[in-house]
Amino acid sequence: MSEKNTIVGSKIKGFREMKNLSVEVIAERSGLSVEQIISIEEDEQLPSLGPLIKIARALGVRLGTFMDDNDELGPVVCRAADRTSSISFSNDAADARKHMEYHSLASRKAGRHMEPFIIDVNPTEKKIFKLSAHEGEEFIYVMEGELEIEYGKEVYHLHQGDSIYYDSIVEHHVHGVVGKSAKILAVVYIPF
Secondary structure, eight states: OOHHHHHHHHHHHHHHHHTTOOHHHHHHHHTOOHHHHHHHHTTSSOOOHHHHHHHHHHHTSOGGGGTOSOOBSSOOOOOGGGOOOOEEEESSTTTTOEEEEEEESOTTBTTOSEEEEEEEEOOOOOOOOOOBOOSSEEEEEEEEEEEEEEETTEEEEEETTOEEEEETTSOEEEEESTTOOEEEEEEEEOOO
């Protein structure tokens, strides 16, 4: 497991303990199970963005708080050469199967309302996915490869140069076309 994943789990636990909240309270507030919260905090389970957003809301912090390195008030430049570490999430927190690696483009920006990422979408052979929903909006631009997005009852196929913008409150799932990888620019907006 990468160092960033450990940081995310420990940051969640640190915020929970700092606010003197039990795992049970966070589970109740987020709608997640106690076991799922513990597993995420102890880095046994790679969460998808949906559960992380629910935990952030339950703690009263921005999603980006779990990924922040520093807090810069002015503009933040992210050089390609400096973008080496990634944060991995699963596509389904129940089976903790990693299928995306997120490279944050604004982890040092304080008070942000958007979360921009370059995401490496790893190949999968899976054809049926568990959809998730959360507050906010998402914008995705395909830089390389092919992407498939299940959105409600629709399926959208995107190729290099294509983009999609959607309300993430509708159940959705982002993944590569079976057996193929992709690289995308994704911007997630979560109202706070």
